[in-house]
Amino acid sequence: MKTVGIQIDGNKMTIGVIEKYDDGNMELSELSRRLELLNHLDNTEVRNFKDELYSALDIIGATRIAYVARNPKGQKSASPLSFKLEGILQLYPGLEVESFWPATTSAFYKKNNYKDLKKYKYQDKALRLATYLIEND
Secondary structure (H helix, E strand, O other), X not given: OEEEEEEEEOOEEEEEXXXXXXXXXXXXXXXXXXXXXXXXXXXXXXXXXXXHHHHHHHHHOOOEEEEEOXXXXXXXXXXXXXXXXXXXXXXXXXXXXXXXXXXXHHHHHHHOOOOOOOXXXXXXXXXXXXXXXXXXX
8 A cells, every 4th residue: 555645845756655565565666756947937837747746646556645735824934936836736637635733743743653764854754654554454
């Protein structure tokens, strides 16, 4: 079983893929990656980003996909560009895309051990969400 946790930050999208095997072991998939939209005003760039994202999600073949929700307003609000990326993600035709607030995963990890599977620090939130999805499937 593969699950995908996604963190959107500005013009970057981190895709964390966790694979859980029948014996209960979990590992970070080599299909985890980071995508970046360089110029959000160029229609060709936006379409290429969408195609690259959807292609990656098709190849992963996850059973569940979710992203870390962000505040739309207030002092710690997310960038408007990140919501453009969120919209592209939500329109993915292959599977229903869920959203979870960071507090949901934080509460889960206060009560449960977290096996840190990340290779890079930037993968942390995406992989924590993917692990949460697997453990709560």
